[in-house]
Amino acid sequence: xxxxxxxxxxxxxxxxxxxxxxxxxxxxxxxxxxxxxxxxxxxxxxxxxxxxxxxxxxxxxxxxxxxxxxxxxxxxxxxxxxxxxxxxxxxxxxxxxxxxxxxxxxxxxxxxxxxxxxxxxxxxxxxxxxxxxxxxxxxxxxxxxxxxxxxxxxxxxxxxxxxxxxxxxxxxxxxxxxxxxxxxxxxxxxxxxxxxxxxxxxxxxxxxxxxxxxxxxxxxxxxxxxxxxxxxxxxxxxxxxxxxxxxxxxxxxxxxxxxxxxxxxxxxxxxxxxxxxxxxxxxxxxxxxxxxxxxxxxxxxxxxxxxxxxxxxxxxxxxxxxxxxxxxxxxxxxxxxxxxxxxxxxxxxxxxxxxxxxxxxxxxxxxxxxxxxxxxxxxxxxxxxxxxxxxxxxxxxxxxxxxxxxxxxxxxxxxxxxxxxxxxxxxxxxxxxxxxxxxxxxxxxxxxxxxxxxxxxxxxxx
Amino acid sequence: xxxxxxxxxxxxxxxxxxxxxxxxxxxxxxxxxxxxxxxxxxxxxxxxxxxxxxxxxxxxxxxxxxxxxxxxxxxxxxxxxxxxxxxxxxxxxxxxxxxxxxxxxxxxxxxxxxxxxxxxxxxxxxxxxxxxxxxxxxxxxxxxxxxxxxxxxxxxxxxxxxxxxxxxxxxxxxxxxxxxxxxxxxxxxxxxxxxxxxxxxxxxxxxxxxxxxxxxxxxxxxxxxxxxxxxxxxxxxxxxxxxxxxxxxxxxxxxxxxxxxxxxxxxxxxxxxxxxxxxxxxxxxxxxxxxxxxxxxxxxxxxxxxxxxxxxxxxxxxxxxxxxxxxxxxxxxxxxxxxxxxxxxxxxxxxxxxxxxxxxxxxxxxxxxxxxxxxxxxxxxxxxxxxxxxxxxxxxxxxxxxxxxxxxxxxxxxxxxxxxxxxxx
Numbered sequence: 079x080x081x082x083x084x085x086x087x088x089x090x091x092x093x094x095x096x097x098x099x100x101x102x103x104x105x106x107x108x109x110x111x112x113x114x115x116x117x118x119x120x121x122x123x124x125x126x127x128x129x130x131x132x133x134x135x136x137x138x139x140x141x142x143x144x145x146x147x148x149x150x151x152x153x154x155x156x157x158x159x160x161x162x163x164x165x166x167x168x169x170x171x172x173x174x175x176x177x178x179x180x181x182x183x184x185x186x187x188x189x190x191x192x193x194x195x196x197x198x199x200x201x202x203x204x205x206x207x208x209x210x211x212x213x214x215x216x217x218x219x220x221x222x223x224x225x226x227x228x229x230x231x232x233x234x235x236x237x238x239x240x241x242x243x244x245x246x247x248x249x250x251x252x253x254x255x256x257x258x259x260x261x262x263x264x265x266x267x268x269x270x271x272x273x274x275x276x277x278x279x280x281x282x283x284x285x286x287x288x289x290x291x292x293x294x295x296x297x298x299x300x301x302x303x304x305x306x307x308x309x310x311x312x313x314x315x316x317x318x319x320x321x322x323x324x325x326x327x328x329x330x331x332x333x334x335x336x337x338x339x340x341x342x343x344x345x346x347x348x349x350x351x352x353x354x355x356x357x358x359x360x361x362x363x364x365x366x367x368x369x370x371x372x373x374x375x376x377x378x379x380x381x382x383x384x385x386x387x388x389x390x391x392x393x394x395x396x397x398x399x400x401x402x403x404x405x406x407x408x409x410x411x412x413x414x415x416x417x418x419x420x421x422x423x424x425x426x427x428x429x430x431x432x433x434x435x436x437x438x439x440x441x442x443x444x445x446x447x448x449x450x451x452x453x454x455x456x457x458x459x460x461x462x463x464x465x466x467x468x469x470x471x472x473x474x475x476x477x478x479x480x481x482x483x484x485x486x487x488x489x490x491x492x493x494x495x496x497x498x499x500x501x502x503x504x505x506x507x508x509x510x511x512x513x514x515x516x517x518x519x520x521x522x523x524x525x526x527x528x529x530x531x532x533x534x535x536x537x538x539x540x
Numbered sequence: 541x542x543x544x545x546x547x548x549x550x551x552x553x554x555x556x557x558x559x560x561x562x563x564x565x566x567x568x569x570x571x572x573x574x575x576x577x578x579x580x581x582x583x584x585x586x587x588x589x590x591x592x593x594x595x596x597x598x599x600x601x602x603x604x605x606x607x608x609x610x611x612x613x614x615x616x617x618x619x620x621x622x623x624x625x626x627x628x629x630x631x632x633x634x635x636x637x638x639x640x641x642x643x644x645x646x647x648x649x650x651x652x653x654x655x656x657x658x659x660x661x662x663x664x665x666x667x668x669x670x671x672x673x674x675x676x677x678x679x680x681x682x683x684x685x686x687x688x689x690x691x692x693x694x695x696x697x698x699x700x701x702x703x704x705x706x707x708x709x710x711x712x713x714x715x716x717x718x719x720x721x722x723x724x725x726x727x728x729x730x731x732x733x734x735x736x737x738x739x740x741x742x743x744x745x746x747x748x749x750x751x752x753x754x755x756x757x758x759x760x761x762x763x764x765x766x767x768x769x770x771x772x773x774x775x776x777x778x779x780x781x782x783x784x785x786x787x788x789x790x791x792x793x794x795x796x797x798x799x800x801x802x803x804x805x806x807x808x809x810x811x812x813x814x815x816x817x818x819x820x821x822x823x824x825x826x827x828x829x830x831x832x833x834x835x836x837x838x839x840x841x842x843x844x845x846x847x848x849x850x851x852x853x854x855x856x857x858x859x860x861x862x863x864x865x866x867x868x869x870x871x872x873x874x875x876x877x878x879x880x881x882x883x884x885x886x887x888x889x890x891x892x893x894x895x896x897x898x899x900x901x902x903x904x905x906x907x908x909x910x911x912x913x914x915x916x917x918x919x920x921x922x923x924x925x926x927x928x929x930x931x932x933x934x935x936x937x938x939x940x941x942x943x944x945x946x947x948x949x950x951x952x953x954x955x956x957x958x959x960x961x962x963x964x965x
Contacts, residue, residue: 147813242861249775252767256788256835259828263799266806329575336572349576351955356583358951360889362918363590363940366925370933371589401582408579430554432561434568455794462796464892465918469925489798489892496805497895514802518795525794529787 099127314485321396330407365469410452594937749914756823769838801896837879
């Protein structure tokens with residue numbers, strides 16, 4: 079029996095268990111005063127039966143499938159001829175992959191030799207034994223779980239409380255997933271980054287002025303010493319983000335001011351959703367736009383002024399990224415500006431100031447902390463933006479602040495280092511995780527500051 | 541009234557400055573308006589440039605060929621291995637009998653796509669009786685011919701700088717005089733997987749990949765997101781622990797998406813040993829990415845259910861769980877669904893984390909399940925945007941149009957849902 083059918087069978091069994099449990103609840107009170115003597119409504123007894131029938135079985139089932147492949151692999155390894163067992167670890171994984179591919183009917187890397195053939199047959203045999211055992215064990219557990227509930231169903235059983243307690247456990251588990259995600263990010267990035275810093279000293283990484291992550295494959299190879307100084311990469315990221323923010327902040331802020339202070343209801347109802355469309359366009363589309371429309375346009379414009387503009391200039395990527403961030407800035411500032419109490423405005427009007435004077439001298443200063451928070455969030459988004467820069471910015475790490483030159487960013491480097499086949503022991507791959515760590519830490523700090531600022535600001539006017 | 545003079549002077553100062561102030565006021569208002577107009581112009585410029593680049597991709601040039609299915613070239617025992625390319629070449633030679641020089645012949649063969657052989661193979665497989673007869677086939681033209689027909693290759697450019705040579709252009713012209721070359725609706729684009737040949741490449745493979753990935757994302761993120769929102773909003777005590785969860789969720793919502801890709805690479809691929817390029821893993825990563833969005837939207841919509849509903853339910857004897865599942869949750873559901881659809885739209889457009897888990901491979905086959913290697917629509921766009929052929933440029937734009945169509949309709953559903961079910965209490 080294949081595992082997926084087993085899962086369907088379990089579903090069917092718990093459905094049956096639900097109805098049987100419900101029926102049992104009715105049956106136990108039939109001659110003792112009817113359903114009203116039950117502690118809970120009959121459905122809860124059914125639910126209890128279904129849960130104990132299905133949940134433990136599914137848990138065992140998933141645990142089994144998770145560990146199955148490693149255990150079988152170990153057993154296969156133990157059974158391989160000593161000649162193969164003596165191979166170095168990476169060759170051994172290759173052999174194991176061949177065996178697995180043969181089992182799954184995929185193409186294998188070399189000739190099918192009898193050792194691999196027999197090992198794969200052994201693998202298949204073990205797998206079918208394992209699946210049979212799994213089916214038997216899971217079904218026994220499911221039926222046992224149901225029978226236990228069946229036995230204890232009596233009018234005084236507090237089925238509802240049991241079900242609700244179980245439900246609450248599920249809810250808590252779901253809500254802690256966010257914490258586990260954060261821990262997972264930190265652990266995975268930190269672990270690989272530490273391995274990287276064992277090869278390349280952390281000071282070289284943070285303060286080095288040259289970035290060329292090609293590691294020498296042979297020791298005597300020319301021009302591939304591998305330099306991991308991240309300063310040019312950080313500088314490129316900052317340059318592009320600065321260009322983006324110099325577009326997004328003024329435009330976003332002015333649109334927010336216009337929308338919240340000047341525009342009438344009709345205009346607002348049309349313009350606001352249109353602005354939001356800008357935020358909903360996938361970044362890969364912006365990247366395509368930047369690389370195919372904006373970058374050549376800037377290059378041509380530069381050429382007509384006699385400037386030498388790189389075709390992957392920081393300016394093109396930055397401008398398009400700025401356009402992408404406009405709605406982000408504008409909707410955050412819009413919220414903040416709307417939160418400024420009307421009484422402040424009325425006070426300013428009462429003193430005879432015009433609308434723009436009110437905005438510039440009263441509303442804006444009052445909303446400033448919130449706007450700063452929003453801008454910080456926007457900066458963290460600009461730093462972490464990937465596709466626009468991957469498609470429109472370059473790969474070469476130049477230590478320059480000239481927006482017409484090619485620069486590279488942290489995210490571009492992560493993508494180029496990790497896309498394609500990697501081996502997990504070369505500093506080249508690990509460097510990506512070190513960059514990822516930097517990216518995560520930077521955005522984390524920005525986000526926390528922004529969240530604290532915005533929260534403080536909200537409390538001020540509540 | 542002894543300071544009448546001074547007050548008059550103040551009035552004068554005010555009056556004198558007034559014109560300037562009004563002018564400044566007008567200018568400020570204009571800045572605001574122009575900021576909005578600038579953003580909207582960017583938006584329309586983006587749409588126009590995508591559309592004008594892409595709409596031609598929905599048509600493809602086809603060439604009519606009189607194909608004689610030569611029995612000598614068909615291997616009866618091995619239909620798939622027969623020389624269909626040879627048959628196509630022979631029929632091209634028949635169409636232009638005066639082409640004899642070897643290199644000219646080679647250029648002639650380049651007029652039709654290599655996909656023509658597969659088309660012929662399908663015809664022969666379905667109709668054995670056609671062997672030895674002549675059939676008329678509309679076969680896809682090569683992408684260069686397609687570009688010429690669509691006007692993207694300039695005939696006035698010197699021959700050396702052109703991808704099509706003078707004799708090829710002449711053949712195409714003679715074909716079009718006979719009405720044997722024309723543009724038809726490009727069904728391949730909607731039914732095929734990826735290909736190195738632009739005329740054979742389609743988005744169906746990527747669309748299926750996107751579908752499976754989103755299905756996993758939806759199946760995981762909706763229940764988990766709703767459960768987490770319900771717990772945090774209805775059950776959680778206010779203590780350090782729930783505060784920590786809240787900070788975490790808010791922070792995760794702002795973590796760059798590529799970091800989730802790193803997580804997926806390190807945890808799902810290297811640690812758990814799940815297959816590369818699989819929609820399953822893509823779905824896991826996107827679930828983690830969209831969860832904060834769904835949880836935040838869910839909490840907002842739970843918050844909007846008035847406390848009187850809760851009190852009424854508790855008042856008639858419902859337990860807290862019953863109060864939530866029977867009353868609060870159904871009322872908050874439209875808002876939660878809206879948040880989920882918006883989260884799904886985000887996930888559909890997401891590219892960067894999927895690059896990390898290997899969904900960038902060149903995959904020709906249409907994925908048929910959750911563990912088959914596949915790409916998704918945005919990644920397909922990314923891959924095509926990198927291709928040098930002019931024909932891929934219009935296909936990239938067309939794929940973007942399809943993606944945007946999906947996104948817009950998803951968002952429209954969300955808006956309609958909100959309009960229809962939103963209740964002001």
